Amino acid sequence: MRRDRLTDEFMDRLRDRTPGETEFHQAVEHVTRDVITIEKAHADYAAAKVLERLTEPDRIVSFRVTWQDDAGEVEVNRGWRVQYSNAIGPYKGGLRFHPSVTPSVLKFLGFEQVFKNALTGLPLGGAKGGSDFDPRGRSDAEIMRFCQSFMLHLAPFIGPNRDIPAGDINVGTREIGWLFAAYKLHAGAFAGALTGKGQSFGGSAVRTQATGYGLVYFVEAMLAERREDLEGKRVAISGKGNVATHAALKAAALGARVVTLSDTSGTLRAPDGFSAHAVDWVRARKAAGEDISSPPRDLGLTFAEGAMPWTEEAEIALPCATQNEIDGDMAQALVDGGTRIVAEGANMPLTPEAADVIGRSGIVYAPGKATNAGGVAVSGLEMSQNSHRRPASAAEVDADLREIMRRIHAVTLEEGRDGDRPDYSRGANIAGFRKVADAITAMGAI
Numbered sequence: 001m002r003r004d005r006l007t008d009e010f011m012d013r014l015r016d017r018t019p020g021e022t023e024f025h026q027a028v029e030h031v032t033r034d035v036i037t038i039e040k041a042h043a044d045y046a047a048a049k050v051l052e053r054l055t056e057p058d059r060i061v062s063f064r065v066t067w068q069d070d071a072g073e074v075e076v077n078r079g080w081r082v083q084y085s086n087a088i089g090p091y092k093g094g095l096r097f098h099p100s101v102t103p104s105v106l107k108f109l110g111f112e113q114v115f116k117n118a119l120t121g122l123p124l125g126g127a128k129g130g131s132d133f134d135p136r137g138r139s140d141a142e143i144m145r146f147c148q149s150f151m152l153h154l155a156p157f158i159g160p161n162r163d164i165p166a167g168d169i170n171v172g173t174r175e176i177g178w179l180f181a182a183y184k185l186h187a188g189a190f191a192g193a194l195t196g197k198g199q200s201f202g203g204s205a206v207r208t209q210a211t212g213y214g215l216v217y218f219v220e221a222m223l224a225e226r227r228e229d230l231e232g233k234r235v236a237i238s239g240k241g242n243v244a245t246h247a248a249l250k251a252a253a254l255g256a257r258v259v260t261l262s263d264t265s266g267t268l269r270a271p272d273g274f275s276a277h278a279v280d281w282v283r284a285r286k287a288a289g290e291d292i293s294s295p296p297r298d299l300g301l302t303f304a305e306g307a308m309p310w311t312e313e314a315e316i317a318l319p320c321a322t323q324n325e326i327d328g329d330m331a332q333a334l335v336d337g338g339t340r341i342v343a344e345g346a347n348m349p350l351t352p353e354a355a356d357v358i359g360r361s362g363i364v365y366a367p368g369k370a371t372n373a374g375g376v377a378v379s380g381l382e383m384s385q386n387s388h389r390r391p392a393s394a395a396e397v398d399a400d401l402r403e404i405m406r407r408i409h410a411v412t413l414e415e416g417r418d419g420d421r422p423d424y425s426r427g428a429n430i431a432g433f434r435k436v437a438d439a440i441t442a443m444g445a446i
């Protein structure tokens with residue numbers, strides 16, 4: 001990573017204030033290197049101490065979640081909601097249920113969400129929440145009871161004009177249904193305090209697909225800049241969840257050959273490209289809580305235990321699993337394999353070492369805060385539909401999503417033009433920062 005004295009001093013102060021929060025420091029440093037000189041050059045931003053304010057969440061709600069397992073035993077987990085910034089709109093961002101969830105992880109995700117949501121052009125503040133609850137190996141009834149208890153604790157702090165959670169890792173439409181039912185009981189009212197709802201009770205068409213589709217629309221726009229398209233391109237994707245599988249389906253529909261999907265057990269390879277049928281099989285494994293190690297013969301897939309997708313030759317790489325999934329060695333494998341574009345479906349999938357390797361290579365890199373913003377953008381559209389009490393058709397939402405992703409691409413490119421090779425990362429950081437900074441400075445010191 002580029003080094004500069006101002007950022008190093010800023011980061012030293014942050015690390016002193018927040019010891020041990022490594023994921024949070026990683027996310028903040030990435031943004032700070034691009035925006036600290038913008039803040040210093042802008043007298044209002046500097047006087048308002050925008051960056052210092054943006055490295056402290058508005059508040060963190062922390063709670064105990066007690067629930068009963070199928071054997072009747074009491075289980076205790078921890079839950080949090082990081083309400084990061086509501087400078088440009090109500091708090092908005094997903095809920096993650098995974099044993100790796102900590103306040104540091106949720107602070108990094110909330111921080112990223114602030115800039116991402118600003119880039120959508122919609123009035124959405126940033127937040128993130130979740131629990132260290134591990135749904136793996138739990139029955140449906142146990143997961144439902146956990147969701148109900150989690151929401152009883154969270155409900156007093158959210159609402160349609162206050163904070164609107166949605167899904168993230170291990171929180172899909174099914175969990176949102178259980179969370180929404182508990183919210184509705186608590187509030188004594190039917191209000192759009194969650195997005196990603198089922199379409200029969202206020203959910204938007206295309207929200208489930210939106211992050212993966214949006215990622216591919218962004219890549220389409222990157223290719224169009226070079227007068228290219230997806231036809232015939234080899235695309236390596238990691239993950240087997242919501243984002244990965246919908247990115248795979250959309251990329252294949254636009255003519256690309258998707259050559260990998262993966263989970264924590266290993267990587268599935270499809271030298272001739274995943275068919276929609278093969279992607280459906282992967283989705284079904286995820287829904288059943290099972291790994292992808294035994295694909296049926298007729299799907300044309302081979303499984304490599306413990307392997308990652310990045311040694312497979314591909315022009316385009318879409319990491320869609322989780323943070324820090326690509327380390328320096330895997331980034332080098334991407335460079336050696338001739339990858340030309342890395343666009344992030346996951347939030348912060350590159351370690352700092354991987355970001356350095358890719359930064360020094362000729363790869364064009366686009367960060368998650370721009371490329372995976374399609375999910376939250378359609379959540380914003382769901383909020384509008386709920387307020388108007390008027391659902392939109394799938395065709396309307398998909399067209400809006402594509403247009404929003406094109407606009408995000410245009411804005412990040414405009415701010416990130418750098419010779420022949422666009423710096424989308426710098427563009428996204430600066431464009432997101434300016435929007436939030438303008439709102440913060442306009443509101444004075446409070």
Ligand SMILES: NC(=O)C1=CN([C@@H]2O[C@H](COP(=O)(O)OP(=O)(O)OC[C@H]3O[C@@H](n4cnc5c(N)ncnc54)[C@H](OP(=O)(O)O)[C@@H]3O)[C@@H](O)[C@H]2O)C=CC1
Nearest residue numbers: 168169170211239241242243263264321322346347372375
């Ligand atoms: N859902 C959304 O709308 C949005 C999601 N994102 C981001 O996208 C990423 C994926 O989220 P989502 O698809 O919703 O989550 P899901 O829960 O649907 O899927 C996540 C999948 O990733 C796999 N995985 C986790 N770690 C690894 C790893 N190291 N290597 C390979 N596979 C791994 C898991 O495998 P296993 O089953 O083995 O654990 C799991 O199946 C996250 O970073 C999330 O924050 C960003 C914007 C919006």
Ligand SMILES: O=C(O)CCC(=O)C(=O)O
Nearest residue numbers: 092093094166375376379
């Ligand atoms: O739709 C939302 O509010 C959540 C999206 C999300 O969590 C994300 O963009 O990482």
